[in-house]
Amino acid sequence: MPRFAIKTPSHHTTWDRMLEVWQAADRIDLFESAWNFDHFYPIAEPTDGPCLEAWVTLSALAQATERIRVGTMVNGMHYRHPALTAAMAASLDVVSGGRLELGLGAGWYQLETEAYGMELGTIGERMTRFEEGTEVIHRLLTQEHTDFDGRFFHLTDARNEPKGIQSPRPPITIGGRGERRTLRLVARYASMWDTFAERDFDEWHRLRDVMWSHCSDLGRDRSDVACSSHLRVDPDPDPAEVAGRAGRMFEHGVDVVVIALTGAHDAGTVELMADALAAV
Numbered sequence: 001m002p003r004f005a006i007k008t009p010s011h012h013t014t015w016d017r018m019l020e021v022w023q024a025a026d027r028i029d030l031f032e033s034a035w036n037f038d039h040f041y042p043i044a045e046p047t048d049g050p051c052l053e054a055w056v057t058l059s060a061l062a063q064a065t066e067r068i069r070v071g072t073m074v075n076g077m078h079y080r081h082p083a084l085t086a087a088m089a090a091s092l093d094v095v096s097g098g099r100l101e102l103g104l105g106a107g108w109y110q111l112e113t114e115a116y117g118m119e120l121g122t123i124g125e126r127m128t129r130f131e132e133g134t135e136v137i138h139r140l141l142t143q144e145h146t147d148f149d150g151r152f153f154h155l156t157d158a159r160n161e162p163k164g165i166q167s168p169r170p171p172i173t174i175g176g177r178g179e180r181r182t183l184r185l186v187a188r189y190a191s192m193w194d195t196f197a198e199r200d201f202d203e204w205h206r207l208r209d210v211m212w213s214h215c216s217d218l219g220r221d222r223s224d225v226a227c228s229s230h231l232r233v234d235p236d237p238d239p240a241e242v243a244g245r246a247g248r249m250f251e252h253g254v255d256v257v258v259i260a261l262t263g264a265h266d267a268g269t270v271e272l273m274a275d276a277l278a279a280v
Contacts, residue, residue: 002246002280003256005033006270007073007230010052011042013263018057019064024267026065028274033069033101034061035258038076041112055088062096071101073194073258074175078107078120082133082153086140086160093164100170103194104137106130106182127181128152134172134189141169173228179210187214190225192256197229198245201252204229208253228256235264239276247280 006025008018018036025031038054041047054072062070070092075085093100106126107113113120120126132150139146140160148155164170171191176182186193193211197204212222229249233242246257259273 002250002277003226004031004246004277005035005228005256005258006031007035007037007258007260008265009037009039009043009260009262010054010057011037011039011044011263012049013052014050015052015057015060017263017266018052019061020267021261021265021270022061022065022068024270026068028270029067030274030278031068031259031270032256033071034065035071035073035101035103036061038072038074038079038103038105039109039112040116041109043109047111055092059092059095062092062099069099069101070096071173072103074103074105074173076105076107076109077130077133078113078118078126082136083140083155083158083160085133086137089137089170090141090160090162090164093166093170094162098165100164100166101173101192102137102170103173103175104130104134105175106178127178131181131185134174134185138169138172138189177207179207183207183211184214184218186211186225187218187220192226192228194228194230194258197227197249197252197254198231204252226255227253228258229254230258230260232260233262233265233269233273235262237269237273239272242273243276243280246277250280 008021022034025034036054042049042051089102129152132153136148136153146155146158172189173192174186174190175194177195215222249257
């Protein structure tokens, strides 16, 4: 059965507009989850425009909705210590009634990291930090006590209580395309892998096969990892055209189509999309 989500990037929009869109999606059973993003600067021009912080808005949106699952696609590992991320995730899973989807990524946006004096590092450093941080988060969400001694993170008899409602922890979504390290992390920890399939379906199939190969190596059933892909929607969309593109994604094996909206969209857009997508 086709599965759909919405995503509202937190840039070039207002709180009122995000709230309106999420509450509309919450009323429509077709949409199983709703996502924001994790940036401090807009990633689309103009980059000096407004950008709401991810965890504050996600917490508020979780309280303003009742049914839909909620998440950030995806949290940059270098923005916060993973122990902090784990603590926030556990608490948000509690206050949302067990609806959190935990998105994780290595981070990439040089502009905002340089402006804030954050350390992004080389690709290799980012990936080591990402691997370590994901393991730290997993342990803190599932274990009573955690010790960890890595290159970037060090924990001694660390606790994270209370745990979230979901057992053994909130499901993890990992975004990225790195074949050797990112996709192996997906196979080890994730319930969903996110990337852009529509850019090149042949390449997406190849990457999915690499991820499945990692699953086999780790003794994990590949059906345990869903594959999601963004479908970007124009400011004045043609619902039939959007539904047709979604249908092609499902034909290629995408499990969850994420309808990526903009600040120009409102509740009416969500309702129009739902009517068209229901026929896919």
